[in-house]
Amino acid sequence: MTIQVVAFALILAAIWFLGRNIVHNLEELGKDFNFAFLNSRAGYDINQRLIEYSNDSTHGRAALVGILNTLLVAFLGCILATILGVIAGVLRLSKNWIVGRLMTVYVEGFRNIPLLLWIILIFAVMTEATPQPRDFRGEDAEASMILGDSVAVTNRGIYVPNVVFTRSLGGNEMTEAADGVEAAIIPSAVAMDWLLVLVLLVGGVLASKAIGRWATKTQEATGIRPPATLWMQIGVILGPFVLVMIALGATLDLPELRGFNFSGGIHMRNSLIALWFALSLYTGAFIAEIVRAGILAVSRGQTEAAFALGLRPNRTMNLVILPQAMRVIIPPLISQYLNLTKNSSLAIAVGYMDVRSTLGGITINQTGRELEGMLLLGLFYLVTSLVISGAMNIYNNSVKLKER
Amino acid sequence: MTNTPSFVRTQMLDPKDPPITEKGAVKWIRENLFSGWLNTILTIVSLYVIYWVLAHILPWSVGGIWNAESLTECREIRDASGIGYDVACWAVIADRWHQLLFGFYPSELYWRPILALILFGVAIAPILFDTAPRKLLIVTAIMPFAAYWLLWGGTIWGPLVTALGFVIGWAVLTYGAATLGALGATIGAIVVPLLYWLLVAGPLSGILGAALPIGIEAVPSDRFGGFMLAIVIGVAGIVMSLPLGIFLALGRQSDLFIINKCSVIFIEVIRGVPLIVWLFTASLLLNYFLPPGTNFDLMLRVIIMVTLFSSAYIAEVVRGGLAALPRGQYEGADSLGLDYWQSMQLIILPQALKISIPGIVSTFIGLFKDTTLVVFIGLLDPIGLSNAIRADSAWNGIYWELFIFIGLCFFIFCFSMSRYSQWLERKLNTGHR
Incomplete structure (x- = not known):
């Protein structure tokens, strides 16, 4: 009890000391503490935006654009890192000697060299070693588009096809970018269409799970699995999706060379690509180790028992090994996702406009509100971390071993 | 008719050799590389990847040019030699390796950081390897002050007077227990040195420095750079964070409500925000939190x-x-009648710290890699120096050679540390628990 009181008093004293210093220093500098700057005109451009934004928008809007950019690269990175990590982790356990060694080189190489170096390196590769848009011109062009003339890899970024809707439902319409500013990577005019498609897909997945449960129930009751269950499951996902895509008049908008640059399609900037690939490769190396450890943690007896029961190898993997390995894999995987999200703040190295560069960079420089800006920035990362780890913990609890 | 067999072999045959496909290298290759169609495809793809990478990198790096004054000279030498392909210009490493390692530290004083590094190696030997003699722990105790003095130079009295504070604290803890009781001695051991550092240490070192000016040439912080900077920040960070981290861990495990909650909040807030945001906080905001007028480098x-x-x-x-x-x-500790601090010191922490050494080493590897982030607030870490070297007109436009050198150095450091921690894990894994 005495220690508690002493510690509490010490902590209060420290907070009081820091607080008094802040108040004093702000007074001395003639600054106050308020967040009104978020409503004033930003006055700077952001080259990649998922929502409508121009330099007349507010600082708050700029921060939101930055937040969305951070979340975009973190989301893409988590997906690619998981794919790479699982493949590398499984292949590292492969009996194939060369593949195993190759994956060891990948994992050790990325784990032992700073992420910042990889980001800069991949950015340098993207800008130095890829052709310029003008190399695509002419009859015998030096460079050519890949994947059936649909993807162009240039030193200004990668152009990929975009899906556009000819009979769009509309949404928050964006005026055509006029003064040489390029359009955002996902034009928000089609927000409603994508929302509809997303709702249908989610509904389809839920319905297909319900069908699966019904089929299993029927099988358990009668011993016969209803015929064509798999096709019903696939159909209930794809059917409405295809129908609504046709109804909305979805077509592919291919990038094509106009003048000195490509237009049409989605332009993924080098900064996004470099950051995305570097984060994924780096985190993928860590995930590979986690996956490997998870699979090794399931004892051999489990596999042998499953074989003895007459299960085929892939049923063994799906029903016996993976559910047990997942329990070991999920908690460290969560912390890798968190690390990836936090590491996306290294966007500063390649000039990707994430929340640190908008809210924590240009906005602070223009308004001189370091204290408020850094506070909001820290709060954003903290809330993101807590939300991700909270969501993942719920999932983790659902797969956890139910002990008595 | 006697039932005799017509022929009985009287002598054993030598065993036949296994078929050629079932022994030696052929068997190994069959089993490990071409055991099925999937494996065969994987092998061929991997071989192609290895070939492709080596074909691009080997001629470029092996044929590299080591003797040149600038990138243009490199290119002239390459064109004159008539090689048809691009080659590396390693001359930049030969020319600037000392900058990448030491930053702008005065070159005649390079022995000081090197000596500090050797001292550091000696100091952590008794912690990392339990076969090292225990007497080396004395070096461990004086290492922080000696290393500070060697690196920054200046008068010897500053580090000495600071070290005296720890001696005072230790003395209070040891000899005060009889009169003040365990709790009083602990609090005293924290408060007395703090008062000493705040009030006495500054004037004392000033007086001593004036009376007996012993010192070596001072080197200001802005001359630090390269891998030396990375190592100094990484090692200082880990060494100083160890005691703090142990207290926070004890606080988080403690039953005392306020201490527990404060530790949890501190840990989660720090871990929830990226290091780069904290570094910007340090460079932009730290002045807000300190009394007006304080400013340090x-x-x-x-x-x-x-x-x-x-x-x-x-x-x-x-x-x-x-x-x-x-x-x-x-x-067990409770049943022996030990109080909290005694049981922690004598029973719990020695065991808990021993099993957390691998984790501490990987934290250190992460921290060491993260020291590259200081480039964004204007310190010259290896990546910052590579930008500085590129700003020189002689080496303008050189990328890969510098990146490869820096990456290789980081790889050697981090890989050897991770090997150590794996070795330790194997050693600590006694197979029963």
């Missing part, structure tokens, strides 16, 4: 921030160690 601010940052991570590692100890150890 950027490197010290970075070290403080890195210390706070890694202490949260160390705390989680140590907490893992504390949680891994069987409950019987805690109960």
Whole structure:
């Protein structure tokens, strides 16, 4: 009890000391503490935006654009890192000697060299070693588009096809970018269409799970699995999706060379690509180790028992090994996702406009509100971390071993 | 008719050799590389990848040019030699390796950081390897002050007077217990040195320095750079964050409500925000939190921030160690009648710290890699120096050689540390728990 009181008093004293210093220093500098700057005109451009934004928008809007950019690269990175990590982790356990060694080189190489170096390196590769848009011109062009003339890899970024809707439902319409500013990577005019498609897909997945449960129930009751269950499951996902895509008049908008640059399609900037690939490769190396450890943690007896029961190898993997390995894999995987999200703040190295560069960079420089800006920035990362780890913990609890 | 067989072999045949496909290299290749169609495809793809990478990198790096004054001279030598392909210009490494390693530290004083590094190696030997003689722990105790003095130079009295504070604290803890009781001695051991550092240490070192001016040439922080900077920040961060991290871990495991909640909040807030945001906080905001007029150099601010940052991570590692100890150890300590601090010091922490060394080493590897981030607040770490070298007109436009050198150095450091931690894990894994 005495220690508690002493510690509490010490902590209060420290907070009081820091607080008094802040108040004093702000007074001395003639600054106050308020967040009104978020409503004033930003006055700077952001080259990649998922929502409508121009330099007349507010600082708050700029921060939101930055937040969305951070979340975009973190989301893409988590997906690619998981794919790479699982493949590398499984292949590292492969009996194939060369593949195993190759994956060891990948994992050790990325784990032992700073992420910042990889980001800069991949950015340098993207800008130095890829052709310029003008190399695509002419009859015998030096460079050519890949994947059936649909993807162009240039030193200004990668152009990929975009899906556009000819009979769009509309949404928050964006005026055509006029003064040489390029359009955002996902034009928000089609927000409603994508929302509809997303709702249908989610509904389809839920319905297909319900069908699966019904089929299993029927099988358990009668011993016969209803015929064509798999096709019903696939159909209930794809059917409405295809129908609504046709109804909305979805077509592919291919990038094509106009003048000195490509237009049409989605332009993924080098900064996004470099950051995305570097984060994924780096985190993928860590995930590979986690996956490997998870699979090794399931004892051999489990596999042998499953074989003895007459299960085929892939049923063994799906029903016996993976559910047990997942329990070991999920908690460290969560912390890798968190690390990836936090590491996306290294966007500063390649000039990707994430929340640190908008809210924590240009906005602070223009308004001189370091204290408020850094506070909001820290709060954003903290809330993101807590939300991700909270969501993942719920999932983790659902797969956890139910002990008595 | 006697039933005799017509022929009986009287002597055994030598065993036949296995078929050529079932022995030696052929068998190994069949089993490991071409055991099925999937494996065969994987092998061929991997071989092609290896060939492609080597074909691009080997001629470029092996044929590299080591003797040149500038990138243009490199290119002239390459064109004159008539090689048809691009080659590396390693001359930039030959010309600037000392900058990448030491930054702008005065070249006649290079022996000082090297000596500090050797001292550091000697100092951590008794911690890392239990076969090293225990007497080396004395070196461990004086290492922080000696290394500070060697690196920054200046008068010897500053580090000596600072070290005296720890001696005072230790003396209070040892000899005060009889009169003040255990709790009083602990509090005294924290308060007395703090008062000493705040009030006495500054004037004392001033007086001593004036009376007996012993010292070596001072080197200001802005001359530090390259891998030396990375190592100094990383090592200082880990060494100073260890005690803090241990206290935070104990706080998080403690039953005392206020202490527990404060530790949890501190750890989660620090871990929830990226290091780069903390570094910007250090460079932009630290002045707001300090009494007006205080201003100290950027490197010290970075070290403080890195210390706070890694202490949260160390705390989680140590907490893992504390949680891994069987409950019987805690109960055994209680049943011997030891109080909290005694049981922690004598029974719990020695075991918990031992099993958390691998985790601490990987935290250190992470921190060491993260020291590259200081480039964004204007310190010259290896990546910052590579930008500085490229700003020189002689080496303008050189990328890969510098990146490869820096990456290789980081790889050697980090890989050897991770090998050490794996070795330790194998050694500590006694197979029963």
